[in-house]
Amino acid sequence: MTHALSNGIEFNAPAMALAVKRLGVRMTFPKGVEIFGQDEEADLVYGLMSGAVRTTRMLSDGRRQIGNFYSRGDLIGLTTGPVHRFSAETLSDCSFRVVKRSSIQLHGGDDELDDAIWEAMRRELEQAQEHLLFLGRTSACERVARFLISIAPRNSSARVALPMNRQDMADYLGLAIETVSRTVSHLQASEIIEFSGCRYFRVLRWDALELLAA
Amino acid sequence: MTHALSNGIEFNAPAMALAVKRLGVRMTFPKGVEIFGQDEEADLVYGLMSGAVRTTRMLSDGRRQIGNFYSRGDLIGLTTGPVHRFSAETLSDCSFRVVKRSSIQLHGGDDELDDAIWEAMRRELEQAQEHLLFLGRTSACERVARFLISIAPRNSSARVALPMNRQDMADYLGLAIETVSRTVSHLQASEIIEFSGCRYFRVLRWDALELLAA
DNA sequence: CGGTTAGTTGACCGACGTCAAATTAAGTGG
DNA sequence: CCACTTAATTTGACGTCGGTCAACTAACCG
Numbered sequence: 215m216t217h218a219l220s221n222g223i224e225f226n227a228p229a230m231a232l233a234v235k236r237l238g239v240r241m242t243f244p245k246g247v248e249i250f251g252q253d254e255e256a257d258l259v260y261g262l263m264s265g266a267v268r269t270t271r272m273l274s275d276g277r278r279q280i281g282n283f284y285s286r287g288d289l290i291g292l293t294t295g296p297v298h299r300f301s302a303e304t305l306s307d308c309s310f311r312v313v314k315r316s317s318i319q320l321h322g323g324d325d326e327l328d329d330a331i332w333e334a335m336r337r338e339l340e341q342a343q344e345h346l347l348f349l350g351r352t353s354a355c356e357r358v359a360r361f362l363i364s365i366a367p368r369n370s371s372a373r374v375a376l377p378m379n380r381q382d383m384a385d386y387l388g389l390a391i392e393t394v395s396r397t398v399s400h401l402q403a404s405e406i407i408e409f410s411g412c413r414y415f416r417v418l419r420w421d422a423l424e425l426l427a428a
Numbered sequence: 429m430t431h432a433l434s435n436g437i438e439f440n441a442p443a444m445a446l447a448v449k450r451l452g453v454r455m456t457f458p459k460g461v462e463i464f465g466q467d468e469e470a471d472l473v474y475g476l477m478s479g480a481v482r483t484t485r486m487l488s489d490g491r492r493q494i495g496n497f498y499s500r501g502d503l504i505g506l507t508t509g510p511v512h513r514f515s516a517e518t519l520s521d522c523s524f525r526v527v528k529r530s531s532i533q534l535h536g537g538d539d540e541l542d543d544a545i546w547e548a549m550r551r552e553l554e555q556a557q558e559h560l561l562f563l564g565r566t567s568a569c570e571r572v573a574r575f576l577i578s579i580a581p582r583n584s585s586a587r588v589a590l591p592m593n594r595q596d597m598a599d600y601l602g603l604a605i606e607t608v609s610r611t612v613s614h615l616q617a618s619e620i621i622e623f624s625g626c627r628y629f630r631v632l633r634w635d636a637l638e639l640l641a642a
Numbered sequence: 643c644g645g646t647t648a649g650t651t652g653a654c655c656g657a658c659g660t661c662a663a664a665t666t667a668a669g670t671g672g
Numbered sequence: 673c674c675a676c677t678t679a680a681t682t683t684g685a686c687g688t689c690g691g692t693c694a695a696c697t698a699a700c701c702g
Contacts, residue, residue, distance in 0.1 A: 271557070271560075271561050273561070273565060273566075273642060274642070275642070277565045277566075278565070279560060279561045279564045279565050281557060281560065293553060293557070295550055295554070299554065299557060299558075300557070335549055335550075335553065336509055336549075338553060339507060339549065339552060339553045339556060340509070340513065342553060342556035342557055342560060343485070343495060343507070343513060343514070343556055344513075345560055346485075346493060346495065346556060346559055346560060346563060347485050347487070347493045349560060349563035349564045349602065350493045350563045350599075350601075350602030351487060351491045351492070351493050351602060352487075352491075353657075353658095354657075354658065379680070379681090380680075380681065380682095381680090385564075387564075388563065388564030388565060389658080389659090390658070390659050390660080391680095391681080392658090392659075392660080392661095392681090392682080392683085393657090393658055393659070395681060395682055395683080396658095396682080396683080398682095399682070399683080411666095411667075412666085412667075412680075412681060412682090428487060428488070428489070567689075567690090568689075568690065593648070593649090594648075594649060594650095595648085595649095603690075603691090604690070604691050604692080605648095605649080606649095606650080606651085606690085606691075606692080606693095607689090607690055607691070609649060609650055609651080610650080610651075610690090612650095613650070613651080625698090625699075626648075626649060626650090626698085626699080643702105644701105644702100645700100645701090645702090646699100646700080646701085646702105647698105647699085647700075647701100648697100648698085648699070648700090649696105649697080649698070649699085650695105650696080650697070650698085651694105651695085651696075651697090652693105652694090652695080652696095653692105653693090653694090653695105654691105654692085654693085654694105655690105655691085655692080655693100656688105656689105656690095656691080656692095657688105657689095657690090657691090658687105658688090658689085658690100659686105659687085659688080659689090660685100660686085660687080660688095661684105661685090661686085661687100662683105662684085662685085662686105663682105663683085663684080663685105664681105664682080664683075664684095665680100665681080665682065665683085666679105666680080666681070666682080667678100667679080667680065667681080668677100668678080668679070668680085669676100669677080669678075669679090670675100670676085670677080670678095671674105671675095671676090671677100672673105672674085672675085672676100
C-alpha cells in the first residue's frame with residue numbers, strides 16, 4: 215500500500231522512482247526552509263526521498279492556504295507552468311532527487327519518465343479536486359476527521375506521527391487553529407482517537423471516525 | 429483576449445482548436461442534460477464549440493460542489509483517470525467535437541494534440557488550485573466579487589450574461605444561495621454592479637469590485 | 643391570466659472565528 | 673538532568689458571518 219498522506223507519485227509507482235533515481239541529482243534541505251517560492255521560475259522537479267513538505271499560497275494580507283502535504287516518494291514542483299504558483303517548504307529535514315525541467319523536455323523519447331510525470335500530474339489534479347469539495351461543502355468536524363483518516367494507515371490502530379503542526383493543519387483545512395484544536399480535543403473526548411503529545415495519535419474507532427468524515 | 433469564464437483551453441490556443449476540429453465528431457446536447465456522470469468510465473473528450481457546461485461533484489447526502497464552468501473553446505472530460513470523478517451537465521444547448529480517449533493514446537506521434545492536452549490539463553490544475561485558495565480562505569463577499577470579475581470582460585462596462593443560475597453560483601462558491609443573493613444585492617446597492625434581470629449584469633466600478641475581491 | 647419556478651428579503655440561530663488567558667511542549671545554557 | 677525561556681497548543685468567553693427557515697416577489701410559460 216501507498217502511504218495515505220502521499221499525494222503525488224509513490225515509490226510503488228516504479229516508473230517514477232526509477233526515472234527520478236536514475237536521472238536525479240541528490241539534494242538535501244534542513245527543516246523549515248523554502249525549496250522554491252511562489253512566483254519563482256519553475257526550473258526543477260523534486261522527487262522526495264525522505265522527510266515531509268508543504269506547498270503554500272499566500273493572499274496579499276497574509277491569509278495562507280496550504281495546497282498539499284508531501285512525503286517520501288512524492289514528486290514536487292510539477293504543478294505549474296513556467297512559474298510556481300505555490301511555494302514549497304520543508305516540514306522536516308528532507309532529501310531529494312532533483313531533475314531539470316528542461317532535461318525532461320529534451321527527453322521526449324523517454325516514455326517511462328513521460329508516463330510518470332503524466333501520472334503525477336493526474337494525481338495532483340485529483341487531489342486538488344477532492345480538496346475543493348471538502349473546503350466548499352463540509353463542516354470543521356468532517357474536515358478534521360477526513361484529514362486524520364487520510365494520514366493514518368487504514369484500519370490500523372498503530373501510532374501515527376503528524377509531520378505538520380496545528381497551524382499547518384488549519385491552513386490546509388481552511389479553519390482557524392483554535393477550531394482544529396477544539397475538534398481534535400472533542401474527537402479525543404469521544405474516545406474516537408487518542409493523542410500522545412500533539413504530534414502522535416492513534417485511531418481507536420475507525421467506524422466512528424469514518425462516519426464523521428461524511 | 430480569451431473569454432474570462434473559460435477555464436480550459438481557449439480557441440485562441442490554436443493547437444487545441446485545430447486538433448479537436450480536425451479529429452472530432454460533431455455532437456449536440458440540449459439544455460439541462462448530463463454529458464457524462466460521476467464514476468462513469470472516462471471514454472470521450474469533449475471540445476465545447478458553443479453553449480455552457482458545469483462539472484459537479486455530489487456528497488452522499490446531496491451536498492453539491494461545482495468544480496468548474498466551461499464555455500466555447502474549453503476541453504471537457506480530461507480531468508480524470510479511467511473514471512470521471514465529476515459529472516458534466518449542460519447549462520444551455522451545446523455543441524461539441526468529440527474524440528475518443530483511446531484514439532488519443534494511439535496518436536502518440538501527434539505532437540500538436542499531445543501539447544494541447546497537456547496544456548489543458550495544466551490549466552485545469554491551475555484553476556483548481558486557485559479555486560482552493562478561495563474556498564479555504566475568503567469571505568462570501570470576496571468570493572462573489574471574484575466570481576463576477578472572472579466572468580465580465582476586464583474593465584468593460586458591457587452587459588454580461590450569466591450562463592448559470594444562483595444555485596450553481598452558490599455551489600461553485602461554497603455558499604448558500606441566499607448568501608449569494610444577498611451579496612449580489614449588496615453590491616448592487618453599493619452601485620458597484622448593476623443587474624438587469626437576474627441573468628444579466630454590468631460592472632459599474634471596477635476599482636471597487638477588485639478591492640472587494642481581495 | 644393563473645400557475646410554477648427562481649430569486650430575494652427578513653428573522654433568527656449556530657458554527658466557527660477572534661481575542662485573551664492558561665497550559666503544555668520544546669529548547670537551551672548551566 | 674534541571675531551571676528557565678520561549679514557542680506551541682489548548683481552553684474559555686464572546687462576537688459575527690453566513691446558514692436555515694419562511695414569507696414574499698419577480699420572472700417565466702402555457
